[in-house]
Amino acid sequence: MAEHLASIFGTEKDRVNCPFYFKIGACRHGDRCSRLHNRPTISPTLLLPNLYQNPALNAPPGPDGLPMPVDARKSQEHFEDFYEDIFEEMDKYGQIEHLNVCDNLADHMVGNVYIKFVDEDAAARALQGLTGRFYAGRPIMIEFSPVTDFREATCRQYEENTCTRGGYCNFMHLRPISKGLRKDLFGRYKKKEHSRSRSRSKERRGDDKGRGRDRDRDGKGGKRESSAERRAKIAAWNKERAGGAEAGH
Ligand SMILES: [Zn+2]
Ligand SMILES: [Zn+2]
Structure with a gap:
């Protein structure tokens, strides 16, 4: 039974x-x-529903009344900046195993961010740390998620470019990031395993310098935000929080 x-x-x-x-x-x-x-009371995975705001979905109408087409390269840059923002913020709480963003269109899945930490204590710290905060002027929703196996949750047809259900598919359509960005972000954990004796703060400073020189990851050109601009944006998370708290009381 x-x-x-x-x-x-x-x-x-x-x-x-x-x-x-x-x-x-x-x-x-x-x-x-x-x-x-069944909402888990603890899990290594967090869900931040609807966090990524895809500019293609909010494009202003053109002369024909239809949303203006968004340049594919700019759209991917916008997405990768977002991805990096979230990664850097979450990395403060512990080692990240997966960071996945849904490209689905249905309300309950559009822009969903799933983040799986190596251990659930890190997820618990992140949940506590991000509750009540703002990103890009919108309050962050965050919850423990029962998802631990993304292979089960992901649409295989989408990965093979054959999903006929499009954005309204009930399985995750995960938006890909460039190999260069993946290496930049997740590569630090490999380095850490080789040099556990070095202090974490030293390592982080070293990483930042490296990334600053390496903005043009794929050699495809295109100006990305400088490290200073990016750091300012992350600092704004906290400012927005303060502003939001004032507005709320
Ligand atoms: Zn249900
Ligand atoms: Zn699908």
Whole structure:
């Protein structure tokens, strides 16, 4: 009996638990869902719903009344700046295993950011640290997510460019980042394993210098924000928090 229950838990056959919430951490029915959304009280994974604001979805209308097309390169730069912002902020709380951003269009998935830490204590610290803060002028929502296996949650057809459900697919369409950025960000953990004796702060300073020289990651050209500009933007997270708190009381 117990085995039978385990095999249907979180699947379509499970009449009690919502399979979408269980696998993807988001369900289009939200709190009105007829099945249970079992919110974990602790998890290595955090969900920041709707955090990424895709400029292509908010483009101003052109002369024909349709949203103006957004340059693909600029759009990817905008996304990668966002990705780097989130990574740097989250890295303060512990080692990041996965940072995934959804390109889906449905309300419950658009711009969702999933971040899985190597250990759940780091996730708990991040949840505490980011609760009540603002990003780009909007309050940050943040919760523990039941998602721990992204292979189960991700749309395989999308990765093969054959998903016919487009932006309204119920599985995650994860927006890719360039290999250069991935190496820049996640590469630090490999370095750390080789030089555990060096202090963390020394390492961080070294990293910043390296990245400052290496802005043009893929050799495709295009000016990215300088390190100083980026640091100012991250500092603004806290200023916005202070401003938001004043406005709220
Ligand atoms: Zn549901
Ligand atoms: Zn899909």
